Amino acid sequence: MDYRKRPLLCVIAFVILLAACKQDPSRAEFALGTVCSVTLFNEGNDRIYKEIFSRFREIDNLMSVNIAASEINRVNAAAGTSPVQVHGDIFTVIDRALYFAELSGGAFDPTVGPLVSLWGISGDNPRVPSPAEIDEIMPLVNWRDVEIDRVTRSVFLKRRGMALDLGAIAKGFAADEAAAIIRDSKIKRAIIDIGGNILVLGEKKNKSPWTIGIQNPNESRGVYIGILRITEPTAKPRSGEGYRPVQTVVTSGVYERHFEADGIVYHHLLSPSDGYPARNSLLSVTIIAACSMDADALSTAAFVMGYEKGRALIESLEGTEAIFVFEDKSIRKTEGVDFVLSDEKYRLVRD
Numbered sequence: 001m002d003y004r005k006r007p008l009l010c011v012i013a014f015v016i017l018l019a020a021c022k023q024d025p026s027r028a029e030f031a032l033g034t035v036c037s038v039t040l041f042n043e044g045n046d047r048i049y050k051e052i053f054s055r056f057r058e059i060d061n062l063m064s065v066n067i068a069a070s071e072i073n074r075v076n077a078a079a080g081t082s083p084v085q086v087h088g089d090i091f092t093v094i095d096r097a098l099y100f101a102e103l104s105g106g107a108f109d110p111t112v113g114p115l116v117s118l119w120g121i122s123g124d125n126p127r128v129p130s131p132a133e134i135d136e137i138m139p140l141v142n143w144r145d146v147e148i149d150r151v152t153r154s155v156f157l158k159r160r161g162m163a164l165d166l167g168a169i170a171k172g173f174a175a176d177e178a179a180a181i182i183r184d185s186k187i188k189r190a191i192i193d194i195g196g197n198i199l200v201l202g203e204k205k206n207k208s209p210w211t212i213g214i215q216n217p218n219e220s221r222g223v224y225i226g227i228l229r230i231t232e233p234t235a236k237p238r239s240g241e242g243y244r245p246v247q248t249v250v251t252s253g254v255y256e257r258h259f260e261a262d263g264i265v266y267h268h269l270l271s272p273s274d275g276y277p278a279r280n281s282l283l284s285v286t287i288i289a290a291c292s293m294d295a296d297a298l299s300t301a302a303f304v305m306g307y308e309k310g311r312a313l314i315e316s317l318e319g320t321e322a323i324f325v326f327e328d329k330s331i332r333k334t335e336g337v338d339f340v341l342s343d344e345k346y347r348l349v350r351d
């Protein structure tokens, strides 16, 4: 090694590094119980990144049951006692959660809090509760016992011991909020990834479709069974200057959080009808739509409903598509999905 060349090599390495940074300007932070990563293309802007990540933290502080002083915990602590006036953001999410609870016939239910605690799903020591324990808390799981007042923006859980859990919808809301911040800026395209809740904004430079890997539910994160191509927005684009379409791809699957006891795998998508992890032949449900909050709720709802009912619900909604991955490695999808299978152990079935 000629030491005189060292400074020159350093400069070259620095330039290469700079070029690499320019191409891949992603930032990632831990929030909302997961890794949130944002990629602002071309015009990666420090101020916008800061604004987005502080918005994520703000949403977390309102909606996380794992943050002691969160608003959601305030509402839960007042269950059976009094209504609690809440911040507009959390009110919006609770209101929408109740809408999807009704739409899904209760398969999606934001009052699963006591069940989530009983199973210890979000903690380090999950366990299988006894049938008696489940029976005891089931009366507390019922979205109809949530009273909201749109005028005072207050939320009342009617029974003592009830608890809201927004884990199945809050990440989607956060992705939409990040998209709103980006839309108010000059940034033309971006990718937001909140623990696998993906949102793409704008069009790629060469107008080629966005491609998004669909997680293999049997493998660790980042191993894909195929590629989803987003050729055109499923929502009708509003015309007008500066319009950038948004598409979101959200998956609920058994692989996210689970534990094994006596040879049985228990996952975190709970059926409010019997208090156990939803048992059907599904491994994952992916929703493709324009609103991430809705897609997040729908991926959980469709999973818990199971294939037949879940598919019927998705097909009843305009601009909403789905991919269902089954335990027997078959995959079914709705009409509008452009999906290219890459893992030959799986098969795409039409029916």
Ligand code: ADP
Pocket: 107, 108, 109, 110, 112, 116, 121, 122, 165, 166, 167, 168, 169, 195, 251, 252, 253, 256, 257, 268, 269, 270, 271, 272, 296, 299, 300, 304
């Ligand atoms: P993830 O958070 O892993 O991306 P989901 O969006 O499907 O997956 O949310 C799952 C979380 O939602 C669970 O960890 C739990 O907190 C909550 N949850 C579980 N079952 C239900 C249900 N039936 N309805 C609403 N929320 C649920």
Ligand code: MG
Pocket: 167, 168, 169, 252, 295, 296, 297, 298, 299, 300
């Ligand atoms: Mg969800």
